[in-house]
Amino acid sequence: MAALFPLDSSSPAIPPTFNFSPAALNQAATLPACFLWPVSECPRPEHARFAEDDEVPTVDLAGFWQGDDEGIGIAVEKIQKACTGLGVFQIINHGVDLDVLKRVHNEASRLFNLPLDQKQRGARVSGDSFGFTNSFIGRYASNLPWKETLSLQITPSSNVETYLQKIYGDEDNHACSTFKKYGSDMEKLALELMELLALSLELPRDRLKKIFKKNFSILRANYFPPSKHNSQTLGIGPHTDPISLTILHQDNVPGLQIHKEDTWITVKPNVNAFVINIGDIFQVLSNDRYKSMEHRVVNSLHERKSFAYFFSPTFEALVVPLPEFVDLENPCRYKEFTWAQYLTFTQKHYRSDTNTLLAFQDYLALNDPPE
Numbered sequence: 620m621a622a623l624f625p626l627d628s629s630s631p632a633i634p635p636t637f638n639f640s641p642a643a644l645n646q647a648a649t650l651p652a653c654f655l656w657p658v659s660e661c662p663r664p665e666h667a668r669f670a671e672d673d674e675v676p677t678v679d680l681a682g683f684w685q686g687d688d689e690g691i692g693i694a695v696e697k698i699q700k701a702c703t704g705l706g707v708f709q710i711i712n713h714g715v716d717l718d719v720l721k722r723v724h725n726e727a728s729r730l731f732n733l734p735l736d737q738k739q740r741g742a743r744v745s746g747d748s749f750g751f752t753n754s755f756i757g758r759y760a761s762n763l764p765w766k767e768t769l770s771l772q773i774t775p776s777s778n779v780e781t782y783l784q785k786i787y788g789d790e791d792n793h794a795c796s797t798f799k800k801y802g803s804d805m806e807k808l809a810l811e812l813m814e815l816l817a818l819s820l821e822l823p824r825d826r827l828k829k830i831f832k833k834n835f836s837i838l839r840a841n842y843f844p845p846s847k848h849n850s851q852t853l854g855i856g857p858h859t860d861p862i863s864l865t866i867l868h869q870d871n872v873p874g875l876q877i878h879k880e881d882t883w884i885t886v887k888p889n890v891n892a893f894v895i896n897i898g899d900i901f902q903v904l905s906n907d908r909y910k911s912m913e914h915r916v917v918n919s920l921h922e923r924k925s926f927a928y929f930f931s932p933t934f935e936a937l938v939v940p941l942p943e944f945v946d947l948e949n950p951c952r953y954k955e956f957t958w959a960q961y962l963t964f965t966q967k968h969y970r971s972d973t974n975t976l977l978a979f980q981d982y983l984a985l986n987d988p989p990e
Contacts, residue, residue: 633653633756633757633759633760633763637756637757638735639735639753639754639756639763639767640735641765641844641845641846642844644848645845645846645847645848650848650851650852652761653759653760653761653762653763654754654763654765654848654851654852655762655851655852656762656851656852656853656856657762660853660856660857660915661850661851661853662849662850662853662876662883662917665882666876666882666883666884666885666917667885668884668885669873669884669885669886669887670877670884670885670886670887674704674705674877674879674884675701675705675707675708675709675877675886675894676697676700676701676708676709677697677708677709677710677711677889677892678694678697678698678701678708678709678710678711679693679694679710679711679712680694680710680711680712680713680714680811681712682694683811683815684712684714691815691818694815695815695818695819696819698815698816698819699819699820702816702819702897702908702909703908703909705877705879705912706896706897706909706910706911706912707877707886707894707895707896707897707912707914708894708895709886709889709892709893709894709895710812710892710893710895711889711891711892713808713892713893714807714808714811715804715805715808715893716804717891719797719800719801719804720801720868720890722797722801723797723798723800723801723926724870724924724926726793726794726797726798727769727840727842727924727926728924729794730769730786730794730840731767731769731840731842731924733786735753737786738751738753738767738769738786739751739753740785740786741769741782741783741785741786743770745757745758747966748770748772748837748962748966749770749771749772749778749782749837750769750770750782751767751768751769751782751786752767752768752769752770753767754766754767759970762853762856764853764854764855764856764916765843765844765846765852765853765854765918766841766842766843766844766854766855766916767841767842767844768839768840768841768842769782769839769840770837770838770839770840771798771802771837771838771839771840772835772836772837773799773802773803773805773806773836773837773838773928774802774806774834774835774836777799777802779795779798779799779802780795783795783798798838801838801926802836802838802928805836805838805866805928805930806834806836806928806930808866808893809831809834809836809864809866809928809930810828810831810832812864812866812895813827813828813830813831813864814827814828816864816901816909820905820908820909820943820944822941822943826941826943827904830904830932830936831863831930831932833932833933833936834930834931834932834933835931835932835933835934835958836928836929836930836931837862837928837929837931838926838927838928838929839926839927839928839929840924840925840926841854841916841923841924841925841926841927842922842923842924843874843916843918843922843923843924843925844918844922845918845919845920845921845922846918846919846920847920849917849918849919849920852918853915853916853917853918854874854915854916854917854918854923855914855915855916856915856972857878857913857914857915857972857973858913858914858915858971858972858973858975859898859899859911859912859913859914859971859973859975859976860896860898860899860911860912860929860971861898861899861900861961861962861965861971861975861976862898862899862900862929862930862931863898863900863901863904863930863931863932864895864896864897864898864901864930865894865895865896865898865927865928865929865930866893866894866895866927866928866930867893867894867895867896867925867926867927867928868890868893868894868925868926869886869888869889869890869894869923869925870888870890870923870924870925871888871890872888872919872921872922872923873885873886873887873888873919874916874917874918874919874923874925875888875894875914875916875925876914876915876916876917877912877913877914878913878914878915878973883915885917896911896912896914897909897910897911897912898911898912898929899911899961899975899976900931900932900938900958900961902976903938903939903940903952903953903976904938904939904940904941904944905940905941905944906940906941906944906945906949906951906952906953907952908944911976913973931958931962932958933958934957934958934959934962935957935958935959936957936958937955937956937957938953938955938956938957938958938961939951939953939955939956940952940953953980954980954983954984956979956983960983961979964979964982968982969982
């Protein structure tokens with residue numbers, strides 16, 4: 620059934636030997652067709668508007684860390700409003716040392732400034748979720764993202780050393796310790812956010828935290844080179860995240876956009892904040908009370924970096940709407956599956972977009988053995 624859900628429906632993927640060289644491509648009068656996105660999906664001037672606070676609210680976590688009931692109540696109310704709206708909010712006073720953020724961005728700059736052949740030593744293997752990618756050449760044939768990424772497994776057994784040793788040659792203790800520290804801080808923050816999300820859903824405070832105490836999470840460093848063709852390219856195409864929760868840290872260059880009704884609005888960067896968005900797994904758990912955020916990344920004349928921490932349950936964890944959200948008026952909307960099944964689907968059968976969850980449910984129905 621995989622043929623019904625192709626990663627790319629146009630033509631065989633571009634050979635991995637094809638060189639994504641942003642500097643050279645920026646000098647070209649026209650881009651290769653593989654980098655051109657459909658006109659209907661390309662950025663337009665009206666998409667430059669920054670989101671208002673009622674669209675992407677800022678949640679102050681100071682009260683949460685201090686155990687202040689009033690502060691927690693305000694935070695929970697804002698989170699509930701955000702998650703029943705566009706599915707995104709920003710957090711400040713999040714408890715992550717700003718020096719850690721500075722160090723991890725410095726390491727990303729060092730990494731992405733390496734020669735391409737050196738970065739490709741840690742290249743992502745086809746069908747896998749980890750390693751370096753050069754605009755996903757070799758995986759997709761069209762609508763290539765104008766970016767480079769390095770994805771690392773943080774839990775349950777880190778592969779940070781594996782990929783950094785491939786790239787740097789000898790073990791790079793400083794880079795390893797920096798990425799590991801950042802990943803550890805993100806896991807702690809994600810678990811605390813699960814407490815607030817549980818309260819916003821009127822669940823016991825530890826209900827979701829227990830589910831995610833053991834987790835399988837990915838840390839992805841993104842680099843979006845300058846693009847002189849930014850009206851025709853995209854850093855990341857429209858999609859929802861197939862995971863539970865994303866914790867994103869941006870530098871000071873705008874790029875992240877969220878879909879609202881029939882337009883796109885830009886999330887204003889704040890280097891002291893994290894952007895939090897709901898993913899597909901959480902949408903299933905909540906039986907559609909909270910829905911995945913549809914978003915994309917646009918390019919500009921300036922380089923941009925970001926770190927995305929993708930928080931998910933363990934591979935073997937069953938994903939199904941929680942019983943608290945299923946009744947006669949709200950029947951179960953999803954067939955149960957494991958996170959391993961969904962991840963495999965996105966890596967081998969289907970290129971993530973805005974319909975991934977629906978396509979996956981169709982895939983399960985078609986491939987389900989008869990009872």
